[in-house]
Amino acid sequence: MARASFHSPEPRKPMSPLLSRRLLLRALGLSGVGLAFAPTLSSRALAAPSSRRTLVTVFLRGGVDGLSLVPPVDDAAYHRARPTLALRRTGEGAALALSGPFGLHPRLEPLLPLWNEGRLAVLHGVGLPTPVRSHFDAQDFVESGTPGRKSTPDGWLNRALGVEESAAPLRAVALQATLPRALFGDAGALAMGRLEEFRLRVGRRGAEATRGFAALYAGAVDEALRTTGQGAFDALSQLDAEHLSRLPPTSGVEYPRGPLGQRLGDIARLIRGDVGLEVAATEMGGWDTHAAQGAATGTFANRCAELAGALSAFARDVGPLLERVTVVVLTEFGRTVRENGSRGTDHGVGSAMLVLGGGVKGGQVHGRFESLTPDRLQDGRDVPAWTDVRAPLAEVLRACRPGVDLTRVFPGFTPGAPLGLFA
Amino acid sequence: MRLVSLCSLVALLLSCASSPHPVRSEAPPDFGPGAEVHLLQRWAFGPSERDLAEVRALGVRGWVEARLARRDAPVSPVLEAKLQELPTLTMSMTQLASDYPGKKEREQALLDGRELLPPARIGLELSAAKVLRAVEGPNPLEEVLVDFWFNHFNVSADKGAVRWMVTSYERDAIRPHVLGRFRDMLGATARHPAMLFYLDNWRSTRDGMPRPARRMAKRDVAPTMEEDGDDEDPAASEPRPGLNENYARELLELHTLGVDGGYSQQDVREVARSFTGWSIRRPRREPEFFFRRRAHDTEAKQVLGQVIPARGGEADGEKVLDLLARHPATARHLATKLARRFVSDTPPPALVDRLAKVFLDSDGDLPTVYRALIDSPEFWAPEARGAKVKTPFEFVVSALRATRAQVEVRPRLVQALARMGEPLYRAPAPTGFPEGAAPWVNSGALVARLNFSLDLVSGRLPGARVTLSSLATPATPTAEAWVDTLGHTLLGTAPSAETRATVLAALSRRTEAASAEGEPGPVDVQLIAGLLLGSPEFQRQ
Numbered sequence: 001m002a003r004a005s006f007h008s009p010e011p012r013k014p015m016s017p018l019l020s021r022r023l024l025l026r027a028l029g030l031s032g033v034g035l036a037f038a039p040t041l042s043s044r045a046l047a048a049p050s051s052r053r054t055l056v057t058v059f060l061r062g063g064v065d066g067l068s069l070v071p072p073v074d075d076a077a078y079h080r081a082r083p084t085l086a087l088r089r090t091g092e093g094a095a096l097a098l099s100g101p102f103g104l105h106p107r108l109e110p111l112l113p114l115w116n117e118g119r120l121a122v123l124h125g126v127g128l129p130t131p132v133r134s135h136f137d138a139q140d141f142v143e144s145g146t147p148g149r150k151s152t153p154d155g156w157l158n159r160a161l162g163v164e165e166s167a168a169p170l171r172a173v174a175l176q177a178t179l180p181r182a183l184f185g186d187a188g189a190l191a192m193g194r195l196e197e198f199r200l201r202v203g204r205r206g207a208e209a210t211r212g213f214a215a216l217y218a219g220a221v222d223e224a225l226r227t228t229g230q231g232a233f234d235a236l237s238q239l240d241a242e243h244l245s246r247l248p249p250t251s252g253v254e255y256p257r258g259p260l261g262q263r264l265g266d267i268a269r270l271i272r273g274d275v276g277l278e279v280a281a282t283e284m285g286g287w288d289t290h291a292a293q294g295a296a297t298g299t300f301a302n303r304c305a306e307l308a309g310a311l312s313a314f315a316r317d318v319g320p321l322l323e324r325v326t327v328v329v330l331t332e333f334g335r336t337v338r339e340n341g342s343r344g345t346d347h348g349v350g351s352a353m354l355v356l357g358g359g360v361k362g363g364q365v366h367g368r369f370e371s372l373t374p375d376r377l378q379d380g381r382d383v384p385a386w387t388d389v390r391a392p393l394a395e396v397l398r399a400c401r402p403g404v405d406l407t408r409v410f411p412g413f414t415p416g417a418p419l420g421l422f423a
Numbered sequence: 424m425r426l427v428s429l430c431s432l433v434a435l436l437l438s439c440a441s442s443p444h445p446v447r448s449e450a451p452p453d454f455g456p457g458a459e460v461h462l463l464q465r466w467a468f469g470p471s472e473r474d475l476a477e478v479r480a481l482g483v484r485g486w487v488e489a490r491l492a493r494r495d496a497p498v499s500p501v502l503e504a505k506l507q508e509l510p511t512l513t514m515s516m517t518q519l520a521s522d523y524p525g526k527k528e529r530e531q532a533l534l535d536g537r538e539l540l541p542p543a544r545i546g547l548e549l550s551a552a553k554v555l556r557a558v559e560g561p562n563p564l565e566e567v568l569v570d571f572w573f574n575h576f577n578v579s580a581d582k583g584a585v586r587w588m589v590t591s592y593e594r595d596a597i598r599p600h601v602l603g604r605f606r607d608m609l610g611a612t613a614r615h616p617a618m619l620f621y622l623d624n625w626r627s628t629r630d631g632m633p634r635p636a637r638r639m640a641k642r643d644v645a646p647t648m649e650e651d652g653d654d655e656d657p658a659a660s661e662p663r664p665g666l667n668e669n670y671a672r673e674l675l676e677l678h679t680l681g682v683d684g685g686y687s688q689q690d691v692r693e694v695a696r697s698f699t700g701w702s703i704r705r706p707r708r709e710p711e712f713f714f715r716r717r718a719h720d721t722e723a724k725q726v727l728g729q730v731i732p733a734r735g736g737e738a739d740g741e742k743v744l745d746l747l748a749r750h751p752a753t754a755r756h757l758a759t760k761l762a763r764r765f766v767s768d769t770p771p772p773a774l775v776d777r778l779a780k781v782f783l784d785s786d787g788d789l790p791t792v793y794r795a796l797i798d799s800p801e802f803w804a805p806e807a808r809g810a811k812v813k814t815p816f817e818f819v820v821s822a823l824r825a826t827r828a829q830v831e832v833r834p835r836l837v838q839a840l841a842r843m844g845e846p847l848y849r850a851p852a853p854t855g856f857p858e859g860a861a862p863w864v865n866s867g868a869l870v871a872r873l874n875f876s877l878d879l880v881s882g883r884l885p886g887a888r889v890t891l892s893s894l895a896t897p898a899t900p901t902a903e904a905w906v907d908t909l910g911h912t913l914l915g916t917a918p919s920a921e922t923r924a925t926v927l928a929a930l931s932r933r934t935e936a937a938s939a940e941g942e943p944g945p946v947d948v949q950l951i952a953g954l955l956l957g958s959p960e961f962q963r964q
Contacts, residue, residue, distance in 0.1 A: 134623075136582040140852065150669070150853055151676055169866060178841050179867070181851050190867030193842070198867065201874045203881065205950055212929030212954045213873055219921045220959035224864045225812065229959065232866035 053358075053400040054271055056280045056327045057157065058260070059143075059180065060307070062288030063135065064331040065345050066352030066383065067372075068300055069108070070122050070365060074101040077372040081338040085295050085345070093296025098122075102365045106296050107304040110312035111354075118362040119315070119322070121421055123392050124369045125350040127333055127385030131378055133347040135288070138332035142389055143181035145410050156390075157279055158185030159409045160397050168276025169235035175263040175282040183281055188231055195266040196245035199236060210236075244273050253317045256309035260284045264310045268317040271325060278401075287331065291342035311356065323358035326400045328393070334383050337372050348382035353392055359399055361423045387419065395421050454803050458483055460915035461808050462797070464964040465765050466490075467563035469821030470915045474563060487564070487797055491602060491790045495561035502559050505831065509548040511590055516616065516710040519545055520587040542586045549590050550840075550847040551832030557820040558830055568601035568793075569593065570816065571764055576612040576678060577855035578621040580848045584706040588617035589848050605757070605787035606748040609678065613744060616703045616710040618670070622853065625702040627667035627695060629720035664718070671695035673853045679747040681756030690727055696720040697731060697739040748787055754779040760858065761792065766801055767810040768859040774801040809963045812860035815843035817964065818872060822879060822956050825913045826889045833886035842871040876956035880949050891948050902930045902946045906955075909948070913955045926954050 072078050073089040087095040087103060095103025096112060102122070104112065114120040128147045132138040141147040145156025161172055163186050172189035174180055183189040192198040202209040210233075217229025247269050255261030263282040270277045286303050293300045311329070315322050334351030356362070368386040370376050378384040390410045397404050399422040406415075454461075459478040463470040466487070477496060478486045489495075506512065511519060523542045524532070532539045557566045573593055580586040596615040600608035612618045619625040671694035675686050700719030704711050714737040723733040727750070731742050747753055758778035762770030778795055785791040796802055813821060819840060823830055840847060844863060850856045857863070878884040880891060894912045897904030906926050910918035918926070930947060955961060 134582070136579070150673065151682065153852075153854065153857070177838075178846060179844060179865075184851075186861065188865055190865055190870075191842075191844075192867055198870060200870065201877055201883070203877070205947070208929050208932055208947075209877065209950060209953060211932070212926060212950070213957055215925045215928065216922060216954065216958045219925060221919075222812070222959060222963065224860055225959045225962060228864045228866060228869055232869045235866050236870065 052278055052324075054277050054280065054325045055157075055160075055396065055400045056264075056267055056325060057182065057282070058264075058307075058311075058327065058329045059139075059182075059281070059283040060287050060329060060331040061135070061139065061283055061285045062331075063138070063333045063335055063347055064287045064351050065289060065293065065300060065335040066124060066331075066350065067334070067337065068293070068295070069105055069304070070098070070124060070352045071095050071103050071105070072101055072369065072372065073103040075371050077374075078337070081372060083339070084343050085293055085339045087295055098365065099363065100365060105301065105304045107301045108308040110305075110308040114312065114315055114356060115363055119356060119358070119360055121355045121360050121362045122365045123353040123355065123367045123387060123419065123421065124365055125367050125383055125386035126353045126389050126392060127350040127383075127387075129385060129388045131333075131349045131382065131385075133333065133349075135332060135347075140181060142330065142332055145182075145390060145393070146412070147390075154185030155180070155182035156393065156409050157182040157281060158187050158189060160401055160404050161185075161187035161189070161279055162404065163187050168278075169231045170239060170270065170275040171278040173267075173270060173277060173280050175266050175280065180281050180283065183279070188228075189279075190235070192241075194245070194262065195239075195241050195269060198239060198241040238275055239273075244269050247272070249313065249317045250319055253313050255313040255317075256306050258306050258310070260306055260310040261313065264314040265317065268314050271318050271321055289335070289344050290340070290346060291344040293339075293344045311354075315356065326355065326357040326360065326396055328396055329354035329356070330389070330393075336381050337377055337383060338381065349378045350383035350385045350387075353389075355392065355396065355421050359422050361420055366419050366421055388413070391415050392419055392421055395419055398422075454483055455805075457808070457916055458803070461803070462486070463563075464809075464821075464915070465802075465811075466567055466797075468557050468567065468817055469824050469964065471558075471563075471824035472827055474824075475915075483797075487794070490562050490564040491793065493562065493565070493602060495565075498561045499559060502555060502561075505555055506552060509552055511545045511548045512552055512594070514590070516588050516591050517708070519590065520584070520707050520710065523587070545586060545590060546580050546848055547832075547834060547837060549593070550837045553816075553847060554820060554823075554832050554836065555830060557816075558823045558828070565598075565601060568789075569598050571761075572601050572608060573597050574850070574855035574858075575760065576608070576618065577850050577853055578617045579850055581851070582621055584710070585617050585621050587707070588615070588620065588710055591615070592617035600789075602790055603788075605753075605782075605789060606744065609744050609748050610741070612678070613670075613674070613698075613740065614701070614712045616706065616712065619701060619703050619712070620706055622670035622673055623667045624670035624698055625706070627670070627699055627701075628664040628715075628718035629696065629699045630666045632664040632718060666692070666695050666699065666720075668692065668695040671698060674747070677853055679756065680750060680752040681759070684750075684752035684756060686727060693724045693726045693731075694743055696722075697724050697726065697735075697743045700737065701740050749783070751779070751783060754782040754787075758782060758792075761796060762801075763858050765796055766799075766807050771801050774799055809960075811964050812863060812962055813964050814856065814863055815840050815845035815868065815872070816847070818843070818962065819875065821964070822876065822961070823887060825915070825961075826879065826891075826952070826956070827894065828879065829888040831886045835885045836887065839871065839875050839884075843868045843875070872962065873957040876961075877953045880952040880956065889952075891952050894952075900946060902927055902951075905946050905948055905951055906930075909951055910955055913952065914960055918955065918958075919960060922955075922958055922960055926951055926958075929954060 067078065068085065068087065071087040073087060073095050079086045087105065089095065089103060093106060096106055096109060098104050098115065104115070111120055128138060128141055130148060132141060140150070143155050144152040145159070146152040172183060172187060174183055174189065174191040176191060177193045179189060179191040200210055214233045217226060217233065220226040220229060245266065249255065249265060249268065255265045267280045267282065270280065284307065289300050292298060311327065318325060330353050331351050334348040335345035336348045340346055372383065374380050390413045394406050394410060394415050395418065397406065397409060459475060460470050462478060462483055463474055467474050473496065481489060523540050523545055525542065529539045529541065557563060560566055576597065578585050578589060578592060580589045592615050596611035597608065600611055668691050672691050675684065675691060675694060676682050680686055700715045702713050702715045702718065704713040719736060721734050724731040724739065726743055726746060729746055731739050735742065755775065758775045759770060762774050762778060766774065777799065778792055781795040782792050801807060837847060845856055875884070879887055880889055882888070895905065895908035897908045906918065906923055910923065930950065
């Protein structure tokens with residue numbers, strides 16, 4: 001079969017911290033059958049360069065209030081603008097102390113160990129270069145990586161992947177029902193609401209249906225269908241999602257209830273399963289806090305607890321593999337500095353971004369940030385985008401995907417001085 | 424069943440007898456074998472039992488002319504009854520916004536003892552109707568065109584108040600014009616609140632318009648322009664006057680001239696200035712076109728070298744649309760898109776040239792362009808047959824048509840489409856869903872297609888009932904006979920030798936396993952049907 005040409009000459013390398021591949025390849029009754037795709041999967045899996053890092057993005061949809069996530073607790077202007085929402089440095093419900101003039105939302109406490117170990121960094125005052133206050137448009141611009149240009153067909157994550165002829169079938173996965181805009185494009189990427197969904201619902205017919213489909217696609221006249229079919233069946237057989245989705249978290253790790261915990265747990269399974277994952281994307285909603293946002297407790301605080309719980313569980317779940325993982329937590333815009341009449345905040349510009357993982361220069365708040373007096377604000381009301389959202393993303397790519405052509409990922413963008421997110 | 428289709432055929436023949444167009448009784452030889460199936464693949468979401476019979480009875484040209492003239496197949500009372508159960512289809516935007524409000528208003532209503540449905544219900548009903556009309560509607564050709572043109576003039580229900588407008592947008596701005604003139608459709612979309620909101624033109628004002636003082640704002644611009652629907656944030660929007668180029672840019676790039684249509688950034692700006700004041704009275708409460716005189720730029724403009732004199736007011740926008748609708752670049756852009764949709768992802772340049780000329784010569788009369796497309800040798804060429812990969816919607820609808828499924832659209836079906844990458848009415852960008860195959864063909868989406876096929880034929884898809892034994896009646900119930908007969912029904916043509924052999928091989932393994940246990944099982948017809956629908960052949964059209 002022509003597929004043999006994809007076989008990698010590389011011998012199998014020992015992968016001690018990882019789950020035994022044989023366990024995962026218990027797939028679909030293929031072993032030993034002379035079916036075209038059976039030999040492919042193991043060789044392809046091996047071809048995945050295990051030195052490569054995995055980039056995980058968590059998009060917080062709705063526009064996160066960066067000033068509550070990482071409050072500038074020493075800034076008098078901040079407290080003046082937010083009589084009921086500001087988090088204090090001391091007292092009941094105080095922010096957790098960080099270095100310098102910032103605190104961390106008290107319900108983000110599960111992240112504190114990662115901060116103290118220097119694995120978690122914050123970038124403040126980050127956003128789109130021109131204010132866009134519609135969720136739809138702002139998300140579109142962040143995800144396409146081309147602010148102001150609506151017609152860009154693909155997304156920044158997909159361009160960062162690039163097309164590779166012998167790529168692992170599971171190199172880019174979105175743990176959400178549909179492929180996010182950031183992963184649109186030519187590089188193969190797949191979306192699954194949950195890991196357990198990525199399998200054929202063949203029922204009692206099991207092997208016959210799977211073999212039948214695989215053989216039909218192996219013989220497809222159309223090249224795109226043939227290649228995709230091959231990719232899908234490689235991924236299906238390599239993944240054995242039914243089995244992998246039941247892989248319990250590392251002992252002692254418990255994810256919080258809710259979709260984000262489920263999704264990050266599935267991403268951790270893909271990383272621990274060493275399926276060749278290079279990029280994973282997921283999302284979390286509920287950050288559009290126009291009313292009754294709350295300070296140390298309430299709507300926003302509960303979201304923080306879910307986010308921090310899930311990220312912390314993920315970090316402990318992947319364990320030593322975190323050295324090869326970078327997690328970026330981003331949003332479409334921040335919120336107004338001043339609280340509104342409903343004790344909430346409205347759509348703003350600059351927000352905060354979290355970067356977590358190996359090589360991160362953590363335990364610091366990066367980026368330019370100033371006192372929030374009205375004269376310094378965007379349009380007199382918002383935290384400005386002192387840092388263009390593309391700058392940290394470019395820096396993350398430089399660290400996890402060295403050699404990637406950043407002028408292709410972010411066309412027309414010239415990064416300024418390095419932010420120093422990575423050591 | 425047979426009686427019903429016979430009756431409908433008679434009715435149809437009678438209705439066509441009065442037609443001014445000559446009706447041929449069979450496809451002319453130059454359309455080649457399989458012409459009926461090829462025609463229906465591209466212009467009817469695949470062959471269905473009824474439409475195949477009608478094309479055979481009327482001939483290819485006769486069928487096309489009947490449908491272009493909106494002489495539809497008889498409306499099925501079953502479909503009518505199903506559409507009756509979707510009340511939002513006929514409601515006005517105002518009514519939809521008040522009857523299916525956002526969360527806060529629903530909670531308030533609940534306190535008053537009234538339970539209201541969420542706006543998501545509107546999208547579900549609209550999606551249901553789209554599927555139903557495509558599967559069993561009286562004019563599938565019209566449905567194909569509505570799908571094409573909605574996508575061309577895309578708006579997304581995910582952007583704020585558009586969710587209450589999208590039903591009217593398709594019903595009132597797109598559908599009435601798909602068999603009419605391009606200029607009319609262009610004008611209808613330009614004035615529809617869904618487009619005005621989606622591409623922000625409603626809040627675009629002349630540059631240098633002063634921020635209205637608070638008191639003045641109350642009665643003039645500010646309160647209405649603050650109201651954005653749920654997506655954008657009403658309290659945050661202090662009136663921010665200023666030119667918004669979003670609609671102007673997409674109008675030139677997507678709706679008319681095309682990205683290489685020879686316009687400049689200055690043209691975008693001039694077009695945006697021409698459309699200043701084209702607005703919405705109030706997006707939620709009074710979603711209707713409203714010309715905001717104060718916001719309009721009264722100075723002269725120059726678009727593509729043409730001067731639009733000063734003080735033209737609301738008519739400036741119409742002048743721009745006149746100019747664009749008749750521009751050669753628009754003709755070429757639309758010809759390319761149509762040829763890509765109906766012929767192949769890489770349409771032959773000669774065909775594009777001819778279609779562009781027909782478009783210009785007919786002053787954008789769309790049926791004339793469709794006719795030229797269907798009459799072209801390129802459409803019938805062997806290399807065009809089966810040359811296109813179905814979009815998820817085309818795949819799902821063609822599967823439901825081929826299996827003669829009894830359909831009631833449930834959320835699961837709409838979710839299945841989203842999983843394949845096509846969340847209906849929620850395309851994420853103004854470009855709409857992609858026309859070419861590449862973005863649709865990815866592993867996750869393919870797995871979703873295979874699962875859909877298996878679920879459909881095994882009775883596991885809520886809302887779709889399939890009776891496989893009614894699809895084929897092989898003379899002898901052998902595996903070979905089932906594959907041949909079922910293959911012919913589902914694919915519209917005999918399965919390729921390779922597909923046939925592969926399906927039989929998959930079956931024989933199963934049979935061997937069964938006979939090893941000493942009981943020669945019956946032929947697994949569900950497996951055959953599932954494999955055929957999931958096969959690469961069925962993904963193509």
